[in-house]
Amino acid sequence: MPEIGAGFEQVKFRTVLATTLTGNGKHLFPDQTVTRKDRAVPVDPVECKQPRILSALFWIGSAVVVFLVMCAVEAALVVNVILCRPKLGTVSITSKPEGATVKWHSQPIGKTPLVAYPLPKGKQILELDRPGYQLRLIEVQIAEGRLNDPGLVPLVREAGQILLKSEPVGLSFEIVDPEQKVTSGKTPIMVDNLPIRKYTVHIKRPGWRDYIQEVDLQPNPTVTIDHAFQAVNVTLKSDPAGATIMMGQSELGKTPLTVALPMERIELVSRFGTLEPVTREVIPDPNGSTMVEFKHNYGLLSVRSNRQDSEIIVDGLPLGKAPIEDFLPPGQHQVIARAPDAPDQTRVADIQASQRANLAVNFNTPLQSPVVPKPTPRPTPHNVPRFRNIDQYNQAKAEAHRRLEQQFGTSKNKLESDKDYYDNQIDDSKGAIKDEWKTKRKEAEQRLDQLSRPTWAVHAGIPRSFHFHGTLALASPGPALSGLWKQNIVATVFWVGELPRENDPGNLQSAWDQDWIHTTKTQNPFYVALPYNDVQNGHTKPEAKCIIPWFTTAFVRDGKSVLKDRWVAIRKGHLVCYAQWEDVGPFCADHWQYVFGSERPRPNKNRDAGIDVSPAVRDFLGMSGMDSCDWRFASEKEIPPGPWRVSVSPKPALPRLLELKTRS
Numbered sequence: 121m122p123e124i125g126a127g128f129e130q131v132k133f134r135t136v137l138a139t140t141l142t143g144n145g146k147h148l149f150p151d152q153t154v155t156r157k158d159r160a161v162p163v164d165p166v167e168c169k170q171p172r173i174l175s176a177l178f179w180i181g182s183a184v185v186v187f188l189v190m191c192a193v194e195a196a197l198v199v200n201v202i203l204c205r206p207k208l209g210t211v212s213i214t215s216k217p218e219g220a221t222v223k224w225h226s227q228p229i230g231k232t233p234l235v236a237y238p239l240p241k242g243k244q245i246l247e248l249d250r251p252g253y254q255l256r257l258i259e260v261q262i263a264e265g266r267l268n269d270p271g272l273v274p275l276v277r278e279a280g281q282i283l284l285k286s287e288p289v290g291l292s293f294e295i296v297d298p299e300q301k302v303t304s305g306k307t308p309i310m311v312d313n314l315p316i317r318k319y320t321v322h323i324k325r326p327g328w329r330d331y332i333q334e335v336d337l338q339p340n341p342t343v344t345i346d347h348a349f350q351a352v353n354v355t356l357k358s359d360p361a362g363a364t365i366m367m368g369q370s371e372l373g374k375t376p377l378t379v380a381l382p383m384e385r386i387e388l389v390s391r392f393g394t395l396e397p398v399t400r401e402v403i404p405d406p407n408g409s410t411m412v413e414f415k416h417n418y419g420l421l422s423v424r425s426n427r428q429d430s431e432i433i434v435d436g437l438p439l440g441k442a443p444i445e446d447f448l449p450p451g452q453h454q455v456i457a458r459a460p461d462a463p464d465q466t467r468v469a470d471i472q473a474s475q476r477a478n479l480a481v482n483f484n485t486p487l488q489s490p491v492v493p494k495p496t497p498r499p500t501p502h503n504v505p506r507f508r509n510i511d512q513y514n515q516a517k518a519e520a521h522r523r524l525e526q527q528f529g530t531s532k533n534k535l536e537s538d539k540d541y542y543d544n545q546i547d548d549s550k551g552a553i554k555d556e557w558k559t560k561r562k563e564a565e566q567r568l569d570q571l572s573r574p575t576w577a578v579h580a581g582i583p584r585s586f587h588f589h590g591t592l593a594l595a596s597p598g599p600a601l602s603g604l605w606k607q608n609i610v611a612t613v614f615w616v617g618e619l620p621r622e623n624d625p626g627n628l629q630s631a632w633d634q635d636w637i638h639t640t641k642t643q644n645p646f647y648v649a650l651p652y653n654d655v656q657n658g659h660t661k662p663e664a665k666c667i668i669p670w671f672t673t674a675f676v677r678d679g680k681s682v683l684k685d686r687w688v689a690i691r692k693g694h695l696v697c698y699a700q701w702e703d704v705g706p707f708c709a710d711h712w713q714y715v716f717g718s719e720r721p722r723p724n725k726n727r728d729a730g731i732d733v734s735p736a737v738r739d740f741l742g743m744s745g746m747d748s749c750d751w752r753f754a755s756e757k758e759i760p761p762g763p764w765r766v767s768v769s770p771k772p773a774l775p776r777l778l779e780l781k782t783r784s
Contacts, residue, residue, distance in 0.1 A: 281312035287348035326370030351380035390414035419471035436716035649703035649732035692741035
């Protein structure tokens with residue numbers, strides 16, 4: 121029983137499997153024993169091996185079938201790909217500006233410039249998108265195997281518009297973009313097609329502060345700017361009437377007038393011809409009851425002539441044909457009457473405030489020398505002092521000696537200054553130039569040795585009672601000076617070769633000589649600059665022929681200055697030197713009212729300086745770097761011998777400190 125039980129457990133599975141496979145209870149494994157409950161059955165070994173072979177064949181066949189199926193599917197896919205391959209071409213796109221995103225079926229495929237991007241054959245729609253620009257749709261016909269290029273595609277900025285209004289209308293405006301590009305015009309106006317960005321809008325009204333508004337422009341809505349300048353009416357009057365009223369750089373009109381002004385503190389300037397301008401600060405009354413009066417300090421000049429064709433020129437400014445009447449500032453003014461085929465008649469008018477001065481010109485009288493005003497008129501045969509006794513005579517004689525001694529001292533000091541200047545130039549020169557300076561010094565020494573005291577004489581008839589009249593005649597040491605002195609003018613120093621620095625362009629060039637630094641080899645070291653230029657943009661200014669007294673005789677051609685090399689006399693105390701006009705300044709080039717008229721220099725940071733002088737002028741007159749002097753125009757014939765008659769330039773003129781260091 122034990123052996124039979126063990127065998128039953130070993131063959132139980134095989135028996136069941138064999139029975140199941142045969143379905144009839146026959147044994148598939150004869151070499152083995154099938155155990156039943158009632159007896160033990162042996163099983164065949166050959167029958168036991170056959171199921172293993174069948175199982176292996178089954179799995180091998182299954183694997184072969186799966187492999188063949190997979191190969192068939194793959195072959196089908198390959199055939200499908202070969203048969204259904206899409207036909208492609210390429211496209212290249214460039215936009216202006218570049219950097220636009222290119223989209224195909226709403227999907228980004230790159231940025232411009234896009235080069236040889238593959239797309240299917242046929243019509244394709246591409247989108248070009250760039251911030252700040254309108255979306256651009258491009259239709260491209262793609263050809264198989266070819267590069268398709270639609271060319272340069274311009275992008276259009278997203279645009280907006282600004283509506284500008286103002287009260288009053290007709291005001292100037294400026295629209296400034298971030299790149300400082302300006303769009304300007306007059307209000308009211310609609311400004312359209314403006315790129316989408318930020319702008320600064322300025323609305324301008326003369327005399328008012330600019331109205332400024334920042335605008336962030338968007339594509340669709342219109343931005344409206346509407347500004348009203350609050351103003352109040354102000355009445356303006358002047359004496360004399362007809363003055364021009366200025367508010368800043370804006371001309372309001374001529375008096376009398378009523379104008380609208382801003383309701384804030386403003387500065388008004390009244391200008392009338394050559395009269396001194398009058399400035400008033402005004403705060404307009406909101407009720408409109410403000411009246412401002414400008415009172416000028418002036419006198420009236422009346423000139424008559426026996427020639428109706430005579431032209432009257434006052435202080436170098438033509439006033440028209442005689443007879444004329446004109447308002448002039450108080451003081452002495454040079455009056456020239458000029459007629460064809462007749463010598464000029466020159467007079468000096470002494471204008472008093474609130475008074476009329478009458479001048480009569482007769483071209484039939486013999487030509488007289490120009491009368492030059494002096495602070496104290498000398499006695500003439502028509503103004504003879506009467507000596508009541510010998511004491512008065514001796515006093516007059518002593519006074520004559522005192523004046524003569526003063527003139528002698530002035531001449532002596534001038535020659536000594538010339539000699540010192542020549543000595544300095546000799547120290548700084550070499551060769552032929554040094555010999556030339558030595559010759560000049562020798563001439564100055566000879567004149568100094570030969571200088572004699574001016575003679576004086578008393579022409580008088582002296583009766584025994586000592587009641588007599590007489591004339592004191594003094595010898596003059598030189599020719600009479602022509603022209604009127606511009607007194608107490610602040611002078612600054614400049615020199616050829618002055619290097620540029622902050623707020624100063626330097627002096628390597630002059631207004632009339634682009635190569636000034638090199639042409640100084642033949643230039644007079646005594647030179648000046650005055651604030652007027654008769655040439656602008658290569659052409660002679662239109663007003664030059666009317667304001668420059670010597671224009672007619674000196675004019676050569678358009679664009680060539682008649683001012684360059686003109687002689688100027690400069691006076692400091694008792695010393696006088698002569699220089700030539702070689703440059704323009706200081707600070708401006710259009711102030712002919714001062715240069716040829718009676719105005720004072722315009723205000724500037726250098727104490728209202730009105731003339732620039734060279735170091736040679738400064739040293740000769742003993743001036744500082746910023747000092748006051750008198751100056752006037754001088755004619756060629758009255759220029760005496762002196763260092764200003766020598767043209768040398770051993771080296772560029774240097775400031776005084778540098779000159780002292782060089783000499784030491």
